[in-house]
Amino acid sequence: MASPVVKNQKYIFVTGGVLSGVGKGISAASIGAVLQAKGFNVSIQKCDPYLNVDAGLLNPAEHGECFVTIDGAETDLDLGHYERFLDLELTQKNATLSGRLLQQVIADERAGKFGGKTVQLVPHLTNAIQDAIQLAADGSDVHIVEIGGTVGDYEGLSFVEAIREFAGRVGRENCLYVHVVYVPFIGTSKEFKTKPAQNALGDLRGFGIVPDAVIVRTDSPAPENVARKISMFSGVREDAVVMLPNASTVFEVPLSIAASGINEVLSRFTGNEKKPNLNKWKKIVAAQIKKHNRKVSVGLVAKYMDNEDTYLSVLEALKAAGWAEDVGVDIVWINAETATDKDFKKVDALLVPGGFGGRGVPGKIAAATYALKYKKPYLGICLGLQVAVIAAARRAGLKDANSTEFDPDTEHNVVYIMDGQQGKESTGGTLRLGNYDAKLAPGSLVAKTYGKKSIVERHRHRYEVNQAFKEAIEKGGLVISGTSPDGQLVEFIESNNGSYFVATQAHPEFKSRPNHPHPLFAGLIHAALE
Ligand code: GLN
Numbered sequence: 041m042a043s044p045v046v047k048n049q050k051y052i053f054v055t056g057g058v059l060s061g062v063g064k065g066i067s068a069a070s071i072g073a074v075l076q077a078k079g080f081n082v083s084i085q086k087c088d089p090y091l092n093v094d095a096g097l098l099n100p101a102e103h104g105e106c107f108v109t110i111d112g113a114e115t116d117l118d119l120g121h122y123e124r125f126l127d128l129e130l131t132q133k134n135a136t137l138s139g140r141l142l143q144q145v146i147a148d149e150r151a152g153k154f155g156g157k158t159v160q161l162v163p164h165l166t167n168a169i170q171d172a173i174q175l176a177a178d179g180s181d182v183h184i185v186e187i188g189g190t191v192g193d194y195e196g197l198s199f200v201e202a203i204r205e206f207a208g209r210v211g212r213e214n215c216l217y218v219h220v221v222y223v224p225f226i227g228t229s230k231e232f233k234t235k236p237a238q239n240a241l242g243d244l245r246g247f248g249i250v251p252d253a254v255i256v257r258t259d260s261p262a263p264e265n266v267a268r269k270i271s272m273f274s275g276v277r278e279d280a281v282v283m284l285p286n287a288s289t290v291f292e293v294p295l296s297i298a299a300s301g302i303n304e305v306l307s308r309f310t311g312n313e314k315k316p317n318l319n320k321w322k323k324i325v326a327a328q329i330k331k332h333n334r335k336v337s338v339g340l341v342a343k344y345m346d347n348e349d350t351y352l353s354v355l356e357a358l359k360a361a362g363w364a365e366d367v368g369v370d371i372v373w374i375n376a377e378t379a380t381d382k383d384f385k386k387v388d389a390l391l392v393p394g395g396f397g398g399r400g401v402p403g404k405i406a407a408a409t410y411a412l413k414y415k416k417p418y419l420g421i422c423l424g425l426q427v428a429v430i431a432a433a434r435r436a437g438l439k440d441a442n443s444t445e446f447d448p449d450t451e452h453n454v455v456y457i458m459d460g461q462q463g464k465e466s467t468g469g470t471l472r473l474g475n476y477d478a479k480l481a482p483g484s485l486v487a488k489t490y491g492k493k494s495i496v497e498r499h500r501h502r503y504e505v506n507q508a509f510k511e512a513i514e515k516g517g518l519v520i521s522g523t524s525p526d527g528q529l530v531e532f533i534e535s536n537n538g539s540y541f542v543a544t545q546a547h548p549e550f551k552s553r554p555n556h557p558h559p560l561f562a563g564l565i566h567a568a569l570e
Contacts, residue, residue, distance in 0.1 A: 057240025077316030104349030112474025357552035376400030392424030420543025432516025497546030540567030
């Protein structure tokens with residue numbers, strides 16, 4: 041499949057060396073932010089070497105949250121960084137996994153599309169990767185591609201080869217290679233050590249890529265000779281070797297990148313000398329580092345207690361709401377498996393995030409019960425809505441009310457798999473994914489909070505509220521305040537006692553932006569203040 045040469049479109053490839061997890065995603069997103077600030081239309085893509093087809097089945101405790109796009113792609117949390125930094129809505133084509141491409145190559149082979157040829161990683165997989173890059177780049181001025189993992193990882197070699205070949209496809213002058221390396225500080229000798237970074241750059245050269253810029257991550261500010269040394273050993277010009285020590289907030293990184301040599305690299309590469317307009321970023325950072333006179337605490341009733349990445353978008357949405365309301369937000373982790381009323385009492389508001397499986401569910405039901413009883417501000421997200429419905433039904437006297445996810449035989453299945461969907465539970469076939477419309481009840485708290493009559497939110501769930509129990513749910517203190525346009529599916533519930541108790545079957549956290557909090561989160565922080 042020969043692809044047309046795309047004229048004038050620019051591509052930036054961000055790879056990593058030494059360690060993964062040193063901020064390649066933030067670096068890629070920040071480069072995009074600077075290009076946007078120069079007026080470019082930017083697109084961005086993550087390539088991950090996993091053999092998974094998507095991130096839907098990855099364990100969030102290991103991989104962090106599963107980020108869901110508007111078209112229902114289940115992706116890596118880096119897409120969340122991209123959306124928050126670049127204020128874009130991404131889709132499946134922005135998340136490319138080896139597993140998905142291999143599946144496609146093998147399906148093409150079975151369909152006889154290779155005309156009798158031997159099907160190989162090079163060129164067939166590498167071509168599929170390059171096609172996926174061009175597809176994701178379509179329509180933008182500059183397309184940024186982040187390659188997951190570190191260069192030299194066995195499983196990532198096809199991607200590195202593909203981005204090298206890509207320069208042949210579109211012209212080397214239209215490709216910019218940025219390598220992100222880590223330089224450790226050795227406490228005993230009080231020295232920054234560049235050897236691992238030199239080796240990583242050597243590895244990249246070994247695969248035929250001499251980068252145009254190097255981002256050097258350090259834990260603390262490093263002396264200039266570090267950049268000089270890396271420049272000397274890698275052949276990258278010194279002003280394109282950029283030091284990036286840890287920032288106090290990730291949203292400072294676009295400002296650091298713009299103030300660094302990368303800015304000139306980008307100007308030369310795009311032929312656009314225009315100074316980036318960084319007002320948006322200055323405002324975002326100012327709102328974050330400001331000392332707030334007012335503080336609220338939000339209890340996050342969670343089951344994964346040791347990894348913030350698992351609830352990344354929820355935490356970012358809470359923080360963004362705090363910045364917008366000019367309030368400091370203390371996030372208090374409440375272990376759903378051990379939680380009691382004492383834990384709920386201590387905080388100003390409660391948030392029950394999404395989740396799958398029964399672990400910690402009794403504690404989450406207890407949180408919703410407490411919030412209903414004592415008018416504690418509550419935001420329920422997906423599972424957080426379902427446990428609220430269970431709590432209300434139990435308050436109304438249906439003691440065994442449950443979701444069939446946790447008790448398949450319950451007589452009072454207030455949350456269930458709808459008729460026609462049963463039996464498909466483990467096929468992935470019944471997950472409701474991506475954007476769905478909802479209509480909000482006129483005059484309801486959610487309608488007021490959104491300031492809208494109809495909304496669109498992203499979904500990722502399988503079970504639905506059973507409206508046959510509407511009466512019990514209402515008796516227990518909740519009203520259904522938003523549904524799918526046809527009224528079949530419950531999308532929002534809220535308390536009928538005037539407190540800020542709101543829950544949604546969707547995942548509003550994915551739409552929050554650092555300078556644009558989501559109304560439901562802003563509403564929670566606002567209520568917590570009162
Ligand atoms: N486990 C529930 C369901 O599948 C909730 C999912 C979620 O919170 N994302 O419907």
